[in-house]
Amino acid sequence: MEWKPAKSSGIAVYKQIANDIEHRIISGEFPSGSWLPSERLLAARLNVNRSTVISAYDELHAAGLVKRVKGTGTLVSTELWNDADKRLPDWESYVKGGFFQLNNxxxxxxxxxxxxxxxxxxxxxxxxxxDLLPVSFMQHIQHTMEISQYLGYEHIQGNLKLRDAICAHLKAYRSIDSASSSLLITSGAQQALHLIIQSLLNPGDAVIIEDPSYAFSLPIFHSAGLRTFPLPTFEDGIDPDEILALHKKHRIKMIFLNPNFQNPTGTLISMEKRRKVLDISTKYGIPIVEDDPYSLTEYEGRSVQTLKSMDKDGTVIYISSLSKIIASGLRIGWILGPRSIVNRMADAKQQIDYGHPNYPQWIAAQLLSSEQFDxxxxxxxxxxxxxxxxxxxxxxxxxxxxxxxxxxxxxxxxxxxxxxxxxxxxxxxxxxxxxxxxxxxxxxxxxxxxxxxxxxxxxxxxxxxxxxxxxxxxxxx
Missing domain, CATH: 3.90.1150.10 (Aspartate Aminotransferase, domain 1)
Known part of the structure; x- marks a missing residue:
């Protein structure tokens, strides 16, 4: 083997070795079922460390080109070829890769x-x-619509009539003042969480989530390389003093809360704790993500004061959806926050799906504006x-x-x-x-x-x- 890796090429030496052996396997120099040189022998020939050869062979194994036989050596795969000109992808190695971790x-x-x-x-x-879905209500809405009007691309932040309807809804039902320019329509609340994590946070950032919580079940936190610090949830919510303790140790970048009839505990954070959490947010500059799918479901019809309705300084990013109050199949959610971050997340959403489908947006706008909604x-x-x-x-x-x-x-x-x-x-x-x-x-x-x-x-x-x-x-x- 006369070839030797060039240490000045800018390509890692082990990758150069793996690439060269792959070429030799494809060309037939190392046919299917043959043994590659031992790690020690090849290291001596190429004047490299044995660990470098081990890394090269691991690369070939991950690509499905070779098999490692413990105590014997490295064998060119016998399952590599269908015929002389075909090679199948190693789908198993692809499945194990990728950005997103698997669900539980x-x-x-x-x-x-x-x-x-x-x-x-x-x-x-x-x-x-x-029996809880407003089927006849939705059918009536659809019968009054002219489909030909709603088949093009929508505004990057979402249909303007829907955003205006959400603003009116938030004011009437949740005591939240908002503007359509500060809203982004998403595919449910879960996409909203993904956009926040992927657009506003970086690997290694420390965030707080409730324990237990729906957020705990989402692999996206770990897929994004975030450090999550769970806070116990009591009958009146998390302990704000624990937020301070964690911030002093880990420099918390964001707090994720589901304060209203929380998933899974059904608890409601007390007013005293809400005020303390908002005070901490403004004192230390830590944004709060309020995930609020349930505040309208208070069984007696009493008003539930959201964190966003109490937020006078703009530190709360507010997430909600129609999934738990109308129908999950509409896939209508939204993010309300400062315009700069909404624009940032709208840009990310456009890269992912070029904006939300417009037909369900028009239906949702009509539903929220209807006298039958109440x-x-x-x-x-x-x-x-x-x-x-x-x-x-x-x-x-x-x-x-x-x-x-x-x-x-x-x-x-x-x-x-x-x-x-x-x-x-x-x-x-x-x-x-x-x-x-x-x-x-x-x-x-x-x-x-x-x-x-x-x-x-x-x-x-x-x-x-x-x-x-x-x-x-x-x-x-």
Whole structure:
């Protein structure tokens, strides 16, 4: 082997070696099934460290060109060729790569189960049941629209009529003053979180999330290389003093909160704690991301004061959507914040999807502006409260005091601690066999022996049966 790597080429030496061997494999000098030179021998020939050759062989192995045989050597793959001119990509190495980390395996399993068509009672996914969807309301809206008007690209920040309708909605229902120029329409609240993380933060930045929380389940925080610091959630929310302690140690860049009927606990941050969190935000210059899908679901119709409505200094980035109050399938969410960051995220969204689809935006604008919207919200609150009461009665009936839960005054989740044998993951496996799914607590935080029961998706007549099946699963552990 006369070739030697050039250390001044600007390409890492191990990559030069890997590239040269790959060329020799393709040309047939090292045919399929043959052995490459030993690491020690090749290092001596090329006058490099053995570790450099090991790195080169690891590169070839990752590309699917060779196999490492422990104690023997490195073998050119026998599965490399279909015929003399074809080579298959090593799809497994691609699957293991990429920017995005995989979702939690249980979350992937839940998705498959609830879309399988099997007889599954769904306490796992945060959607509205058919009886809570404003189907006739939406059909009426669609019948009044002329489709030909809405088939082009939309404004980069979203349809102006929708943004104006959201501004009016925020003022009327959430006491938030806003301007259409400070709004960005997103594909639900989850895309809003992704845009904030990818546009405004850098790898290594320290952020605070609640524990437990929906944010805990999102791989995007770790995919982006962020350092996440979870704060325990109590019945009146997180402890603001803990934010200060973490900031002094780690220089917190952003705080992610779901303060209104939080997912998964259903808790509401107290007014005193809200004021303290806002004071910390303004004193130390730490932005707050308020994720607020549930404030309109307060069962008695009482007004819930959002952090954004209390924000006099512009430190709160406000996220919400129509997924939990109208329909998740519309995929309408939004970000409200300072214009400079909204413009930055709008630019990122344009790079991803060239703006949000306009047809659902026109429907959403009509829905929010309709006189029927208020009646729908009242019906939704009544329906969710009824489902909450049904699931609590069923837990009391079938678990007979062995289920400890927090009773929410709004939202769609019940956070429950079960006195069972085994772990919540073992319960999940047995529950699937019985035909019911839920979210184990450790998929949403560090709490063990907890489960999240989302009661909004199941029909009223399914709820008791679902809890009966869950109790049957618990009895089999």
């Amino acid at each position: 395996p249980i979350n992937r399993q839940i998705y498959q189960l609830v879309h399988s068509g099997d007889d599954i009672v769904n306490f796992a996914v945060g959607e509205l049941s058919p 009646a729908h919200i009242r019906k939704l609150r009544h329906g969710l409260r009824n489902k909450r009461d049904r699931i609590i009665r069923s837990l009391d009936k079938y678990f007979k005091g062995s289920a400890d839960y927090f009773v929410p005054e709004g939202g769609i989740h019940l956070w429950c601690k079960l006195a069972i044998e085994g772990t919540e993951h073992q319960l999940f496996k047995e529950a699937v066999k019985q035909g019911v799914v839920f979210a184990p607590g450790t998929t949403l935080g560090s709490s063990t022996c907890h489960i999240r029961l989302t009661f909004s998706r199941a029909d009223d007549n399914e709820i008791e049966e679902g809890i009966r099946r869950l109790a049957e699963a618990a009895s089999r552990l």
